[in-house]
Amino acid sequence: MSHSDSAPPSPVRQEITNLLPKDISLSVNYLPSKFSSGLLSPGARRRKPKVDLSVPKRGGGREAFKTSEPRMPEEGDEDYDGVSGDWFGGKEGGRTHPRMRWNKFKWTLFVANVCLSVYALTGLISCLLTWFDVFEHADIVRVGNRTELILSTIAAAAATITSVFGWAGILLNNRSFLAYYTFFLWICFGLLVTPGYLTYKQRTFNLEGKINAQWSRNLAAAGRLRIQNRLHCCGYYSPFVEATVSQTCYARSVLPGCKAAYLHFERRVLEIWYTIVFSLVPLHIFIILAGLLCSNHVTYRFGKGMMPKAYRLSVNSMAIIMDKYASQLAEQYGSDVASDILARSRSNLGLESPPCTPQTASVSSGSGGGTGRAHEGMGM
Numbered sequence: 001m002s003h004s005d006s007a008p009p010s011p012v013r014q015e016i017t018n019l020l021p022k023d024i025s026l027s028v029n030y031l032p033s034k035f036s037s038g039l040l041s042p043g044a045r046r047r048k049p050k051v052d053l054s055v056p057k058r059g060g061g062r063e064a065f066k067t068s069e070p071r072m073p074e075e076g077d078e079d080y081d082g083v084s085g086d087w088f089g090g091k092e093g094g095r096t097h098p099r100m101r102w103n104k105f106k107w108t109l110f111v112a113n114v115c116l117s118v119y120a121l122t123g124l125i126s127c128l129l130t131w132f133d134v135f136e137h138a139d140i141v142r143v144g145n146r147t148e149l150i151l152s153t154i155a156a157a158a159a160t161i162t163s164v165f166g167w168a169g170i171l172l173n174n175r176s177f178l179a180y181y182t183f184f185l186w187i188c189f190g191l192l193v194t195p196g197y198l199t200y201k202q203r204t205f206n207l208e209g210k211i212n213a214q215w216s217r218n219l220a221a222a223g224r225l226r227i228q229n230r231l232h233c234c235g236y237y238s239p240f241v242e243a244t245v246s247q248t249c250y251a252r253s254v255l256p257g258c259k260a261a262y263l264h265f266e267r268r269v270l271e272i273w274y275t276i277v278f279s280l281v282p283l284h285i286f287i288i289l290a291g292l293l294c295s296n297h298v299t300y301r302f303g304k305g306m307m308p309k310a311y312r313l314s315v316n317s318m319a320i321i322m323d324k325y326a327s328q329l330a331e332q333y334g335s336d337v338a339s340d341i342l343a344r345s346r347s348n349l350g351l352e353s354p355p356c357t358p359q360t361a362s363v364s365s366g367s368g369g370g371t372g373r374a375h376e377g378m379g380m
Contacts, residue, residue: 105294106170109178112290113166115283116185120159127153140230140265143223144214148195148273155191162188166291170298178295185288192284196277203270211263216242224258225249231265233258 102110130138130149141149162184169177202210215224215236225244228234234255235243241257243249313321322342329338 103297103299105297106299108290108294109166109170109298112287113163113170116159116166116287117163119280119283120156120163123152123156124160127156137230137265137269139226140262141269143219143226144262144266145199145269145273148198151191151195151198152273152277155188155195158184158191159188169295173299175296175298178291178298182288182291182295185284185291189281189284189288192277192280196274196281199270199277200274203267203274207266207270208263211259211266215259215262227262228258231258231261233261 127149129135130141131153133139133142162181165177165181165184168174169181219227221244224242225246228244228246228249232248232255234249234253235241235257236259237257239249239251239253239255239257249255322345326338326342329341
């Protein structure tokens with residue numbers, strides 16, 4: 001057994017390991033046996049001839065996450081299946097194979113987001129047409145049900161924006177977008193049921209009393225005039241009771257009062273309103289469940305498919321690993337041979353000279369006898 005295998009690690013080396021800076025990878029605590037061939041040879045040995053052999057493989061794309069495929073992310077790399085590359089998770093400058101390979105979770109999210117997009121856009125277009133007074137009695141809704149109309153417009157707009165987040169996450173396999181998408185679905189659910197609850201409560205509990213109070217207290221003369229013009233009536237009970245004078249509404253007008261027509265209109269509109277809203281609740285719950293259960297499984301891989309940040313290799317981490325490896329070579333073959341191997345490895349990998357460490361000090365202060373042993377051991 002050699003002296004390097006039997007000797008315990010020095011206290012200085014243990015202290016250096018425990019006091020590593022935060023930007024140094026924790027991989028330096030392990031033996032770099034898997035990197036030895038890359039340090040001793042001019043280029044890394046790769047199976048695929050198209051890959052550049054001068055540097056280790058980096059970057060994203062779908063192929064980086066297949067079985068037994070190593071990946072060394074760069075500093076600050078947060079790539080999700082190649083989001084920084086081409087569309088649909090492709091690499092820059094080419095396509096990945098196989099393409100458009102969706103799993104069942106992604107298809108579930110796709111169907112759910114299609115449903116969300118359809119009803120959100122339909123609701124938003126209906127609200128905008130009401131605001132633009134396209135329908136025959138849209139002006140009555142703008143006057144008498146303004147609060148419910150505003151809440152419905154906000155809910156439809158929020159659902160539309162949320163569906164955009166969903167499409168971004170589904171098409172790009174981006175779990176961060178899908179996380180925001182699932183969170184915003186809960187907000188959309190609250191905004192959805194709010195106008196439904198208000199319209200149901202208004203119609204169910206004393207609608208006639210609320211209409212009376214609205215006509216006499218809440219509506220101004222301009223609001224009453226707009227309702228009178230749309231319903232072709234005059235005054236509340238008659239032209240002599242809370243009427244707004246116009247070309248068709250005056251003291252001797254033969255038009256009926258607005259209470260009966262306005263009450264009938266409100267009953268019909270409010271019933272349609274909360275029926276549509278509450279019928280969308282089961283669909284929206286299904287969309288929420290699909291987001292909760294499927295957004296983290298949009299691809300068949302765990303997490304980001306990347307090495308944790310604490311264990312990623314950086315330039316400083318590679319320098320420390322190379323110093324440790326050089327110190328082992330110095331103990332076995334001598335400092336001159338270790339320094340020569342270290343210099344050639346740094347030039348091949350494009351690394352700069354690291355800060356002075358106990359390992360480099362031991363390499364530079366080796367004896368000449370070790371050099372002779374190195375030539376004998378390596379056959380030089």
